[in-house]
Amino acid sequence: MANTEDKAPSKENKSSWKDSIYNPRTGELMGRTASSWALILLFYLVFYCFLAGLFALTMWVLLFTLDDYVPKYRDRVPYPGLVIRPNSLDISFNKSDPLKYAQYVQHLEKFLERYNDSAQEKNENCISGEFYLQDGPISMVRRACPFRRALLSFCSGLSDTNYGYQEGKPCVILKMNRIIGLKPDGEPYINCTVKKDHPIQMYYSPNNGQIDKMFFPYYGKKAHENYLQPLVAVKLLITKEDYNKELTVECRIDGSNLRNNDERDKFLGRVTFRVKVVE
Known part of the structure; x- marks a missing residue:
């Protein structure tokens, strides 16, 4: 009886550790279902695309204001080194x-x-x-x-x-x-x-x-x-x-x-x- 009781918790702990990665009963991977993973990946894809677009727009506006021949701001270096x-x-x-x-x-x-x-x-x-x-x-x-x-x-x-x-x-x-x-x-x-x-x-x-x-x-x-x-x-x-x-x-x-x-x-x-x- 003692040996049976010792083995049962070990088997249960092993099963719990595996379930935390992939649970075959619910189909969850790392605690999320396939649809949940798809939604969160879609969110970050849209989010980072927005950030990239915002950065590109900012750089375009900045470059549009610059002159290839004369710097726009020259007041910080009035005297030569x-x-x-x-x-x-x-x-x-x-x-x-x-x-x-x-x-x-x-x-x-x-x-x-x-x-x-x-x-x-x-x-x-x-x-x-x-x-x-x-x-x-x-x-x-x-x-x-x-x-x-x-x-x-x-x-x-x-x-x-x-x-x-x-x-x-x-x-x-x-x-x-x-x-x-x-x-x-x-x-x-x-x-x-x-x-x-x-x-x-x-x-x-x-x-x-x-x-x-x-x-x-x-x-x-x-x-x-x-x-x-x-x-x-x-x-x-x-x-x-x-x-x-x-x-x-x-x-x-x-x-x-x-x-x-x-x-x-x-x-x-x-x-x-x-x-x-x-x-």
Whole structure:
């Protein structure tokens, strides 16, 4: 009698566990009949189709309000940032080992390929010191002023293919971010300083770091397809007494109304990077 009573609950529990998945008496699967499953699947199908349609409609309305040539809202970025090439804020190398500075040289060479004469000859000469205004409809294709890499002098990579890294006097190239319609007041130029007790001499090109007004305004990526930002090259004339030291260099856009002192944005009108030359 005891054995029979022990086996009965076990068989009943096993049957109950199977019934929770599929009950052959009622035809329920996971607690629902076939018609119940069909109704709930139909509900979610309609629900998600509605959400997809609503999303598509929202995107269509949004894209319909956008302009392919000029962004609708441009008030959040009124002033340009400043960036450097090679694309590193920590430039460290051994001037006696070409492998240590090869990445910087290769990056500069690749970056300046777009400024070769063969790529710039399709642009037209402009009047230096004057804004290159091109009136017309928004969709009109704008012409661009040429900026040839030869203007960068010793940092052009034409006379010195190592950009000064082999002699421990590295070149860095700076450019401003593009801002549509920007026309800076004054005479903007790049000025760099080294945060240390005694200054380090620097060689700027072209025109002592000045940014010519003829490269402004910029009309947008689609309308101004051939446009390239003007560049300023800075050659750091580092001496032996500063070898094996980490030098902090800050470059700013000065001489104009472009902001360069916003503590909330360290790259607005300025950029700070480190240079270390190992002998």
